Amino acid sequence: MDIKSAQYVQDENSENSCIKLVLNSMPNNVPYLLVPFSNDNRHYQAILEWVAEGNTIAEAD
Amino acid sequence: MTKAAELAKMGEVLTNSQIGGRRNIVYNGKMQVAQRSASAVTGIGATAGYFTCDRWVYSVAGSHAGRFTMSQSTDTPNGFSNSLKLDCTTADTSIAAGELAIIRQHYEGQDLQQIKKGTSDAEQLTVSFYVKASSALTFGLELFDSDNDRQITKLFTTTTSWVRHEITFPADTTGAFNNDNARSLDLSFWIHAGSTYAGGTLNSTAFASTTTANRAAGIDSFFSSTDNEFFLTGVQMELGSVATPFEHRSFGEELALCQRYFQKYADDGNGNGYFTNGMITGTRLYGVIRWTTTMRANPTVAGTSGDFNIQSSAHTGGGFSIDETHNPSVDAVRLRTGSNSNLTNGQGAILRFDAAGSLTADSEL
Numbered sequence: 001m002d003i004k005s006a007q008y009v010q011d012e013n014s015e016n017s018c019i020k021l022v023l024n025s026m027p028n029n030v031p032y033l034l035v036p037f038s039n040d041n042r043h044y045q046a047i048l049e050w051v052a053e054g055n056t057i058a059e060a061d
Numbered sequence: 062m063t064k065a066a067e068l069a070k071m072g073e074v075l076t077n078s079q080i081g082g083r084r085n086i087v088y089n090g091k092m093q094v095a096q097r098s099a100s101a102v103t104g105i106g107a108t109a110g111y112f113t114c115d116r117w118v119y120s121v122a123g124s125h126a127g128r129f130t131m132s133q134s135t136d137t138p139n140g141f142s143n144s145l146k147l148d149c150t151t152a153d154t155s156i157a158a159g160e161l162a163i164i165r166q167h168y169e170g171q172d173l174q175q176i177k178k179g180t181s182d183a184e185q186l187t188v189s190f191y192v193k194a195s196s197a198l199t200f201g202l203e204l205f206d207s208d209n210d211r212q213i214t215k216l217f218t219t220t221t222s223w224v225r226h227e228i229t230f231p232a233d234t235t236g237a238f239n240n241d242n243a244r245s246l247d248l249s250f251w252i253h254a255g256s257t258y259a260g261g262t263l264n265s266t267a268f269a270s271t272t273t274a275n276r277a278a279g280i281d282s283f284f285s286s287t288d289n290e291f292f293l294t295g296v297q298m299e300l301g302s303v304a305t306p307f308e309h310r311s312f313g314e315e316l317a318l319c320q321r322y323f324q325k326y327a328d329d330g331n332g333n334g335y336f337t338n339g340m341i342t343g344t345r346l347y348g349v350i351r352w353t354t355t356m357r358a359n360p361t362v363a364g365t366s367g368d369f370n371i372q373s374s375a376h377t378g379g380g381f382s383i384d385e386t387h388n389p390s391v392d393a394v395r396l397r398t399g400s401n402s403n404l405t406n407g408q409g410a411i412l413r414f415d416a417a418g419s420l421t422a423d424s425e426l
Binding site: 002027034043 | 097243
């Protein structure tokens with residue numbers, strides 16, 4: 001998976017609730033994917049691999 | 062076929078095959094369902110992904126130059142309404158070692174236990190499919206057991222007419238499929254491969270531990286010419302050594318099966334796609350949507366940008382996006398829209414799509 005960036009998203013209690021994932025190739029007019037913290041999810045698996053390669057998930061805004 | 066041959070074949074089916082219930086392990090084998098796009102998608106080649114017909118994924122490795130348009134076509138053999146069409150638009154005649162291009166489908170291990178793989182009672186599998194192309198092209202059909210890193214590939218050659226191919230794979234008494242919702246088996250149509258994948262001797266006789274160079278030896282490249290087109294439909298994988306007639310499922314059945322892996326919610330074309338009710342807290346709307354079908358895993362959610370409209374007693378306006386999902390499960394998710402100071406804290410509200418809006422949930426393997 002060709003990841004461009006990943007950033008945590010926080011809920012109203014300031015807890016990280018998902019990851020905003022941007023791929024280098026995105027569906028038309030879709031700015032980001034909202035990825036759950038779920039080991040069964042292929043996007044989350046790809047993020048974990050991306051992090052293992054030395055990349056970092058940005059903190060939430 | 063003579064009467065005697067028909068009877069012999071029938072006997073073989075009765076002996077070796079599952080003749081009742083659902084026979085076809087393949088999803089969307091007749092390419093009816095295309096939630097992502099029923100229109101042609103151009104410029105595919107560099108990046109893997111799901112583009113048109115549900116459950117059929119394009120996989121790629123290496124930075125090959127080949128590009129193609131993928132579409133849900135109405136060019137079909139008699140008795141079918143759709144096929145998956147690939148149309149080469151940029152050729153790649155200089156194939157680097159690490160390149161590959163595959164059209165494939167993944168299966169959960171818990172849906173494959175009837176194969177009894179890894180036991181002394183393991184079953185043969187027969188894959189049948191209709192293909193045609195712009196010329197004679199030899200491609201590979203691979204079964205890849207990702208739980209145990211074992212595979213087998215058999216070749217087939219296209220013609221310019223629709224032909225049903227029937228390929229039987231031997232039983233594999235080594236390596237059971239995990240009984241879970243993770244990816245265990247890939248059914249792969251190899252259409253392009255460099256020497257890393259094709260430099261050896263094709264492993265076509267029996268399942269074996271994967272030797273990468275033996276996975277696609279002897280195949281042609283779909284990207285050899287911009288004249289190349291490839292059509293595929295009527296894909297069926299079933300137990301036993303006999304290819305039975307294609308199992309036609311209704312559109313509704315097939316859509317529901319596909320929605321375990323991907324769901325798309327969109328407007329009706331008139332801006333009337335009511336999406337969910339919710340409550341405004343602060344300056345955002347929070348709402349819960351329950352998926353149409355229980356999904357395979359907690360899904361990734363994606364909405365189009367600025368295509369959502371909020372209606373409350375104090376405000377009606379568009380331009381909203383979905384900017385957060387909370388605890389998505391296989392059954393539902395709570396969504397949050399972007400902030401807008403015109404929204405009034407505590408009011409109930411309706412979220413609906415603008416005409417171009419859509420929201421997707423993806424739990425593909």
